[in-house]
Amino acid sequence: MAGKTLYDKLWDDHLVKQRDDGSALIYIDRQLLHEVTSPQAFEGLRLAKRKPWRIDANLATPDHNVPTTDRAKGIEGIVDPVSKIQVETLGKNCDEFGILEFKIMDQRQGIVHVIGPEQGATLPGMTIVCGDSHTSTHGAFGCLAHGIGTSEVEHVLATQCLVQQKMKNMLVKVNGELGKGVTGKDVVLAIIGKIGTAGGTGHAIEFGGQAIQNLSMEGRMTICNMAIEAGARVGMVAVDGTTIEYVKGRPFAPKGDAWDAAVKYWRTLHSDVDAVFDKVVELDGAEIMPQVSWGTSPEMVADVTGNVPDPAKEEDPIKREGIERALKYMGLRPNQAITDIKLDRVFIGSCTNSRIEDLREAAAVVKGRKVAGSLKQAMVVPGSGLVKAQAEAEGLDRIFIEAGLEWRDPGCSMCLAMNADKLGEGEHCASTSNRNFEGRQGFGGRTHLVSPSMAAAAAISGHFVDVRELLN
Amino acid sequence: MRAFTQHKGLVAPMDRSNVDTDMIIPKQFLKSIKRTGFGPNLFDALRYLDEGQPDQDSSKRPLNPDFVLNQPRYRNASVLLARSNFGCGSSREHAPWALDDYGFRVIIAPSFADIFYNNCFKNGLLPIVLEEKIVDKLFQDAEALEGYQLTVDLEAKTVITPAGESFGFEVDDFRRHCLLNGLDDIGVTLEDAELIKTYEDQRRQTAPWLFDAGQ
Known part of the structure; x- marks a missing residue:
């Protein structure tokens, strides 16, 4: 039997139930929430008189609508009344359901896909969802992370699970070394230019190869972030020393014995050498230009x-x-x-x-x-x-x-x-x-x-x- | 959720590939905290000549006469015929909400973006994948024949033309089941609440760091 891909491992570790009809219930470890795609989900919960399944699995922050000047004014600094209502609504919903929110004046506030990794709220091996297609960013940590619609935000709030169909496996391998002045952004744009915006549709993409391994976590996040621009909901990079070093000491990261146990597990989060991918694309890193x-x-x-x-x-x-x-x-x-x-x-x-x-x-x-x-x-x-x-x-x-x-x-x-x-x-x-x-x-x-x-x-x-x- | 079994409706052909969700519903309309009312702003930048704003009466805005949905013959269309990679881009469910609010019930294309495809099913909207050459033929017929209608049968998984031709399509059994019966899939999942709890208890043993993060 062939070995498992990273995606196979993450899928298997979160499988709650495989249904006869081909769909599966997948457990979600972390949901990130922001103001644009969550209000209707919270409203749905209220209308159905449901409660969040696991409050501590959620982390919220306003990011899409917030002004980038005059932050000292807080919510009052939002000139557009419609935007203001949306940010206020997130606050009210989080307060009502007891969900941790980094509010507009909190120094930890920021773009959801920046703050998750920054806080260690994104940990290797997690399943992570958010009502935002760039949730693929978190795959840089060996996570199964993808964007979902608002109905699914509500579904995860209510059940801590998602109904999923397993995707196909795709490997994008960037060999060799990148030239001077060439960054993760150039790599991912070159990949999308090569495979097209639907090149990864229906697939979970694992990015591998020497050039990816040489990248910092931030470079890897840039690449996984844009997996969706290649049509793939999921982009991933295997866990290695760079991953573990980045996570260590962050506020939400495990400490002490729990850290050691976690690292032991995280070290297994890579595709097996004999894993088989449905699709493989290779690029020469040295040929990629800005x-x-x-x-x-x-x-x-x-x-x-x-x-x-x-x-x-x-x-x-x-x-x-x-x-x-x-x-x-x-x-x-x-x-x-x-x-x-x-x-x-x-x-x-x-x-x-x-x-x-x-x-x-x-x-x-x-x-x-x-x-x-x-x-x-x-x-x-x-x-x-x-x-x-x-x-x-x-x-x-x-x-x-x-x-x-x-x-x-x-x-x-x-x-x-x-x-x-x-x-x-x-x-x-x-x-x-x-x-x-x-x-x-x-x-x-x-x-x-x-x-x-x-x-x-x-x-x-x-x-x-x-x-x-x-x-x- | 509204059930979908059969639908017969007027076809509007939108001859453009890679229609993204920003095109389907531009960001200024995502500020609403409701699920309804997006129909007047569906394809806003293509449909009107000016820049739309939330809470504006769109009935008074200048229409782009070149846009397909503005042509009188496609008024009240409920089947959207589209090109490949329809719905690419963001995860905004406002895109299917806007299509639904406008009056579409079915979208037919050679391929869809994954998140958009999934979001449609949550809203009683049926995305149908047909082979490119069949879609090409449907485009020709819909453009050639005024009042061209298609019948979609989800039970039988077929699209039937006015001439009586029938094209089969694939759809996941679970999604089909939910759509046919108008099921709330949260309710379906909660039938397995015990299984979820069992999984969670096991996971708490094997990966405790996932449960006490930040505490």
Whole structure:
């Protein structure tokens, strides 16, 4: 019998019941909650007169709607009354049901996918869900983590389980070493560019290979975060020394004997050498260049040294039409050099790239330089209050401010523009976020997905440049 | 949940692949704390010429005449014919809520994004995967014949054309069962409450750190 994949092991360890019809009840260890996708779930519980099954399995924070300025005003700082109600509703629901919430003024508040790992609320081997598709982030810890809809948020609150169909196993292996200036973000964009936005549909992706093993936990989180952009609800990386070192000492992490027992178990969380995957894709890490998305889907990416595609050269009529539509929306010309794309705004933040290493990476590029005068705005939004404090302790805030970038308070911000931070119509933005869909960052806004260092380099130049030239 | 057994309805063809959930319901409408009322803002940026805002009367906004659902012949469509990877992007259940609130009961496409597909079943909305060449044919027919309707039979797992052609589709037994009977799947899961407790007790022994975190 073939060995088990990491996904097989996590599935088996959480299987409560295998039903005859092919569905299964899977136990959920951790649910993260935020203000946008939880109110209807709590309301459903109340209407059905149900109670949460296990209160301590939940952790909540407001992130999507919170302002990134004037945090001292707390909830009163939310100008939009509809956003304010949503944040208040999360607070009321958590208070009513006794769920731990890092409220807007708490230094531990931040983007759910930043605070889970930061607190050690994300532990290897857990099943983790959240009403947010970027829950795949937590798979970087050898977790089975994925986004769910609001009905499932309610289902997990009420039963601590989910009804699931087992997915297929897919291995994405990035061999060799990454070049200088090439980050986890470039790796995942290159992967999506290769396999497409539906390349992982129906699969749980395990990211492996030398280049992934060499990455820090934060780089791995960036990669797993965007598994959903390749169509896979689940992205994972095997547990190794890097994982365990990262978790050690965090507030929610086990201590003493429990720690030793946990580590012993966590060490088993990798695919067996003889495990069989339904699909395997390999990339050569050394060939991956800094990436820039040019279109309106995360698969529409190019090397920074490359060009915008020419639809006339695309033979598939549906793809050709997709390219034409994207170029029209993005206001780009066929064959235009990526480095000729001029920018209006730069956004460094989001659950993909707002952790301390991301900020260090961006600061290293802007240090001693100035933001291009042609830009309307360049902003840095840390992923949590603790990331912000850490960055300030390291003096990164001074570097950003002196270079002319705005230093903001934590939240999802311009990744999806539910708060006041958004693009104007037709504006181009170099963004470290995860989606370049039409209107994602604001009505008519044009998003280009890049790494933090590429965004920083673009801020300095006013257009895309190969960050490797600035690092020399 | 509303049960789904059979449905016959007018087909609207949306000829575009990778329709994402931001397109289905833009983020400014996710601020609502209700499950209803999203219909007027379904496909908001495609459907109207201006930028929509929550709590606005959309009936007075300028319509985009090029958008398929604005064409009089597709008014009151309840079957959406779509292209591959429909519903990609976020996990927002507001997307199926908006489709449902608008009046759609069935979405037919060559493929769907996983989370969206799953969310549909929780809301009495049936996503049907048919082969690309069948979907191509349905697009041709729906565009060629005004008033083109399809009949969907979930019990028999078939889509039937006006000419009487029948196409079978696959759907998981559990999802089908819940949809046919309009079951609340939380209620179904709670029938296994004892099993969940047993699992939890065992897990508390083998992995105690999962239960006393942060305490």
